[in-house]
Amino acid sequence: xxxxxxxxxxxxxxxxxxxxxxxxxxxxxxxxxxxxxxxxxxxxxxxxxxxxxxxxxxxxxxxxxxxxxxxxxxxxxxxxxxxxxxxxxxxxxxxxxxxxxxxxxxxxxxxxxxxxxxxxxxxxxxxxxxxxxxxxxxxxxxxxxxxxxxxxxxxxxxxxxxxxxxxxxxxxxxxxxxxxxxxxxxxxxxxxxxxxxxxxxxxxxxxxxxxxxxxxxxxxxxxxxxxxxxxxxxxxxxxxxxxxxxxxxxxxxxxxxxxxxxxxxxxxxxxxxxxxxxxxxxxxxxxxxxxxxxxxxxxxxxxxxxxxxxxxxxxxxxxxxxxxxxxxxxxxxxxxxxxxxxxxxxxxxxxxxxxxxxxxxxxxxxxxxxxxxxxxxxxxxxxxxxxxxxxxxxxxxxxxxxxxxxxxxxxxxxxxxxxxxxxxxxxxxxxxxxxxxxxxxxxxxxxxxxxxxxxxxxxxxxxxxxxxxxxxxxxxxxxxxxxxxxxxxxxxxxxxxxxxxxxxxxxxxxxxxxxxxxxxxxxxxxxxxxxxxxxxxxxxxxxxxxxxxxxxxxxxxxxxxxxxxxxxxxxxxxxxxxxxxxxxxxxxxxxxxxxxxxxxxxxxxxxxxxxxxxxxxxxxxxxxxxxxxxxxxxxxxxxxxxxxxxxxxxxxxxxxxxxxxxxxxxxxxxxxxxxxxxxxxxxxxxxxxxxxxxxxxxxxxxxxxxxxxxxxxxxxxxxxxxxxxxxxxxxxxxxxxxxxxxxxxxxxxxxxxxxxxxxxxxxxxxxxxxxxxxxxxx
Numbered sequence: 001x002x003x004x005x006x007x008x009x010x011x012x013x014x015x016x017x018x019x020x021x022x023x024x025x026x027x028x029x030x031x032x033x034x035x036x037x038x039x040x041x042x043x044x045x046x047x048x049x050x051x052x053x054x055x056x057x058x059x060x061x062x063x064x065x066x067x068x069x070x071x072x073x074x075x076x077x078x079x080x081x082x083x084x085x086x087x088x089x090x091x092x093x094x095x096x097x098x099x100x101x102x103x104x105x106x107x108x109x110x111x112x113x114x115x116x117x118x119x120x121x122x123x124x125x126x127x128x129x130x131x132x133x134x135x136x137x138x139x140x141x142x143x144x145x146x147x148x149x150x151x152x153x154x155x156x157x158x159x160x161x162x163x164x165x166x167x168x169x170x171x172x173x174x175x176x177x178x179x180x181x182x183x184x185x186x187x188x189x190x191x192x193x194x195x196x197x198x199x200x201x202x203x204x205x206x207x208x209x210x211x212x213x214x215x216x217x218x219x220x221x222x223x224x225x226x227x228x229x230x231x232x233x234x235x236x237x238x239x240x241x242x243x244x245x246x247x248x249x250x251x252x253x254x255x256x257x258x259x260x261x262x263x264x265x266x267x268x269x270x271x272x273x274x275x276x277x278x279x280x281x282x283x284x285x286x287x288x289x290x291x292x293x294x295x296x297x298x299x300x301x302x303x304x305x306x307x308x309x310x311x312x313x314x315x316x317x318x319x320x321x322x323x324x325x326x327x328x329x330x331x332x333x334x335x336x337x338x339x340x341x342x343x344x345x346x347x348x349x350x351x352x353x354x355x356x357x358x359x360x361x362x363x364x365x366x367x368x369x370x371x372x373x374x375x376x377x378x379x380x381x382x383x384x385x386x387x388x389x390x391x392x393x394x395x396x397x398x399x400x401x402x403x404x405x406x407x408x409x410x411x412x413x414x415x416x417x418x419x420x421x422x423x424x425x426x427x428x429x430x431x432x433x434x435x436x437x438x439x440x441x442x443x444x445x446x447x448x449x450x451x452x453x454x455x456x457x458x459x460x461x462x463x464x465x466x467x468x469x470x471x472x473x474x475x476x477x478x479x480x481x482x483x484x485x486x487x488x489x490x491x492x493x494x495x496x497x498x499x500x501x502x503x504x505x506x507x508x509x510x511x512x513x514x515x516x517x518x519x520x521x522x523x524x525x526x527x528x529x530x531x532x533x534x535x536x537x538x539x540x541x542x543x544x545x546x547x548x549x550x551x552x553x554x555x556x557x558x559x560x561x562x563x564x565x566x567x568x569x570x571x572x573x574x575x576x577x578x579x580x581x582x583x584x585x586x587x588x589x590x591x592x593x594x595x596x597x598x599x600x601x602x603x604x605x606x607x608x609x610x611x612x613x614x615x616x617x618x619x620x621x622x623x624x625x626x627x628x629x630x631x632x633x634x635x636x637x638x639x640x641x642x643x644x645x646x647x648x649x650x651x652x653x654x655x656x657x658x659x660x661x662x663x664x665x666x667x668x669x670x671x672x673x674x675x676x677x678x679x680x681x682x683x684x685x686x687x688x689x690x691x692x693x694x695x696x697x698x699x700x701x702x703x704x705x706x707x708x709x710x711x712x713x714x715x716x717x718x719x720x721x722x723x724x725x726x727x728x729x730x731x732x733x734x735x736x737x738x739x740x741x742x743x744x745x746x747x748x749x750x751x752x753x754x755x756x757x758x759x760x761x762x763x764x765x766x767x768x769x770x771x772x773x774x775x776x777x778x
Contacts (some may be wrong), residue, residue: 001200002169004176006038006089006153009192011125011146013184014038017415018083020115024124027146027182029391031090032422033101034117035395038089038153040061040459041392044082046182048075051175054523062218067174069167082457083161083168088260089153093632100635103625108744111646115645118640132303146190157197162458167222173197173209228509233650246317248432248590252442256280256324256427256452260462261390261420263454267559269544274420278371279445280427282321283548283601284452289445290314296444296674309440317598318437323501323577324429326371326385337428338371338383341480342498345380345613354380357540357568358496358610367540367566374482380613386422389417390459420460429458432590438470475605477582484612490610492576494537495585497523497569501603502544504562504595512561514543519569526593527584533574541567546601562594577608578630643741643750650737651757654730659768662717666710675703680766689758693722724758 013034016029031037058064076082091097104112122145131139159168161324177193182190197205262282264277293314294304304310313319325337344357346365355362372382392415431438451461482498490496505513505522513522516536523534544564548557577585585606592602631639686692696718697706707718730738744750 002157002159002172002205003198003200004089004155005045005196005198006182007194007196008147008149008151008153009194010149011123012149012151012182012193013144013146013190013192014042014182015184015379015391017495020145023143024145025142028118028122028147030118032114032388034114035091035094035097035101035119036121036147036151037091038155039390040086040088040155041455042090042182044084044458045076046085046179046564047086047172047175047411047496051075051171054171054174054178058727062190063213063216063220064215065219065221066168067171068222069164069171073164074168074171076457077314083159083164084172084449085158085160085457086459087155087157087462088153088459089449091634091673092152092154093634096628096632097635097638099625099628100631101625101638104639106625107187108740112642112743116642116645117638118145119645120638121151135679137262140447144184163562166433169205169632170209170212173205174213177206177210177258179570195444222747247434248473249590250435250438251430251473252438252470253428253430254324255327255468256429256450256463257464258421258423258425258427258452258463260423261388261418261460262452262463263420263460265417265454265547272415273389273417274419276387276421276453278387278421279326280321280324280429280452282429282598283596285324285431286314286319286321286599288450288452289441290366291448292445313437313441318433320592320598321428321600322426322603323600326383327372327426327428328381328383338373339481339500341368341370341372341380341382342568343367343542343566343612344538344568345482345611354613356611356613358538367431369566374611374613375481380482386425387419388422390418392418418455418460430601432473432735442470473590475586477585477606477608479605479607481605481607482613490608492608493573494608495571495573495577496607496610497571498540498605498607499563499565499567500601500605501565502546502562502601503567503604504546504601505562505593506595514561514563516569520571522593526588528761530574531579535572536569537572538570538629539568541569545683560595616704639748640750643744643748646744646758647741648757650730650741651726653737655761655764656768657714659765660723660772662710662712663769663772665712670706670709671713672706672771673771673773674772676770677707678703680763680770681760683762683766688755689724692758692762693724696721721762724761726757726761 010285012028013026014029016027018027028036029039029513048071051074055067055071058067062351071081074083074086092348101112101117114182123535125144127142128142129137131137131163146264151209157163157172161168171708176197179192179195180193181187182193185191199205205315211233262280263274264279266275266277268275290304290310293299293310294301295561297307297310299310305315306394325339327337345368346354346357346362348355348362348365354368355365356440357365368382370382370384372380375381418450433441447463450465451457452463452465453461455461477495505518507513507518507521513519514538519529520534520536523529524531527534542564543561546560591597593604594602596602682695683692696704704718707721708716710717
């Protein structure tokens with residue numbers, strides 16, 4: 001593991017692709033707390049481009065033997081994956097800073113939010129275009145937010161191919177040394193950085209590589225250290241997986257917390273937007289552990305199917321991976337995931353009422369949607385997966401052209417967006433199988449950090465997984481997943497069928513079965529019933545399209561249509577449900593329905609009673625944050641700046657209010673424009689508050705008398721200019737805001753370090769007064 005550090009030397013603009021309201025046209029990228037971060041995908045592109053420049057320089061100097069690897073070998077391309085795993089870069093002590101910001105937001109919600117945190121670390125700069133006549137071009141003014149110095153980013157780079165470790169480290173070290181400017185306007189003075197790469201023991205890898213390079217001779221070649229990373233399957237140690245038919249009699253529950261954004265491609269995106277599913281598909285977990293198995297066993301991917309244990313666990317379906325759905329700690333729902341809310345549960349436009357279309361006849365309603373569980377006395381708890389969108393730029397699709405690298409953009413460059421699941425969310429699911437197979441799985445896989453989804457080598461996909469105990473996979477028709485109640489008067493020959501996960505069904509001709517008639521026929525076959533024994537009397541369902549990518553083939557699978565999670569059907573059976581049929585139904589719930597059941601599809605539930613839910617509410621549980629024990633430098637810097645900015649806003653607001661009061665309670669012609677201009681210049685030129693008082697005291701009577709006549713309550717403007725009582729004025733006009741600023745100041749031992757506070761007050765005061773007089777004259 002290598003540690004990369006970037007020190008920002010000038011203003012830096014790492015664009016987010018979005019603005020903020022009407023006052024910022026181009027904003028920087030920040031995390032959910034407002035802290036600027038360095039996206040891994042952007043870093044990887046910069047390092048790739050820098051490495052290419054280094055290669056060109058070495059070729060010119062006939063030292064290309066010092067860096068024998070191809071760029072694509074290290075950074076990957078469309079046909080081969082990268083051998084690097086690059087994470088986002090964050091400021092030092094990032095977790096401690098986030099802890100502080102969450103505590104402050106909890107205690108001072110009027111004072112601390114994402115915008116104030118970002119503003120404390122940034123400035124806003126304006127720029128415009130100049131036309132041929134030398135004047136500003138109409139409509140060209142742009143406001144850009146930039147990161148102030150000093151600021152540092154740190155993060156890790158993991159090398160996946162240890163056979164090429166030395167060569168890869170050499171390329172990365174030189175690429176980091178060569179990387180001098182990043183971000184927007186890097187050729188106009190912004191974005192100057194110092195990029196350093198360190199080994200695990202803290203050694204500076206750049207210094208080490210440069211020492212070696214200085215001794216390198218023209219034409220010298222580096223001896224390859226690469227070895228065959230694959231082994232012969234016949235000679236590899238066997239993995240004890242018992243011989244058995246597929247059985248999902250037991251389950252192994254797991255919990256996943258994503259520490260980085262997650263992206264699982266859904267079918268509803270477009271060429272510029274990649275949308276994500278709002279759950280972790282079982283196929284993603286299946287793919288991760290299949291790939292990890294191949295790596296640990298050092299099997300050639302093209303021969304993996306010949307490995308007996310691999311075939312049993314991952315191809316024959318002895319292991320079934322459920323989808324992992326959102327979990328919630330509220331009201332005891334942390335013991336199992338929040339399942340997709342059935343499509344028969346609807347709400348009205350006000351989102352206050354809750355109706356079950358199984359029993360209620362209502363109009364103008366829509367499905368509740370999202371995920372939930374039933375708590376208390378028939379209350380439905382609903383929660384949505386938190387999502388956001390990242391902006392990415394294809395700057396140099398043809399980066400081999402040095403002209404495009406110099407210009408900073410490619411002619412065919414483009415913009416695309418990734419929708420992702422925000423970090424810090426918990427998902428729960430399980431793996432099914434026989435007890436013996438599950439035990440073999442746990443013995444072989446023991447890592448707590450895994451990578452799931454798209455772009456797992458850069459910026460996305462890092463998760464922490466924890467395991468429960470292996471238990472019996474018990475299912476029952478009497479379950480109360482959605483508040484089912486025996487008193488619901490459901491006939492003894494009716495069943496409610498609910499799809500927990502997507503369900504893919506094929507008819508006898510291998511065509512996707514998407515009608516209620518096809519569903520009834522397939523159920524009859526699975527349950528051993530005669531034809532036309534089952535009738536779907538009510539259905540609340542929708543279709544979905546499933547897509548997946550097969551890494552070994554380097555290509556996507558054809559899209560498959562199926563029933564969406566939450567789809568529900570009320571079934572009418574020809575005969576009552578006897579014990580034999582009950583056992584068959586339980587076996588179907590345990591084993592699943594349809595295709596790809598071992599990949600998270602086909603999970604179904606049958607109920608012999610109807611849900612009895614009265615109302616629902618959206619989960620808004622927030623964890624109480626304890627005050628951290630100590631403060632790191634970045635948190636201290638943010639707190640001081642936020643206090644300073646807030647106090648200045650209160651100061652200027654007070655000046656504006658008092659200026660308006662002076663204007664309203666005195667003669668409109670008492671203060672001339674010349675006198676106001678003179679007073680503004682006096683304030684601007686004064687060196688301190690006492691210096692201002694001395695200058696005002698020396699004014700002649702012609703200028704002094706209007707100040708004495710400008711009265712407010714028991715005071716006048718002359719007295720206030722010569723004896724400023726700012727604290728009393730703040731208390732009198734913005735008492736709540738001033739009290740909040742004082743509380744914040746006292747808790748953290750802050751002070752108003754700005755000696756120009758008096759100047760900011762009087763400048764705002766006379767500016768407002770001048771505007772009032774000007775408006776009166778117009």
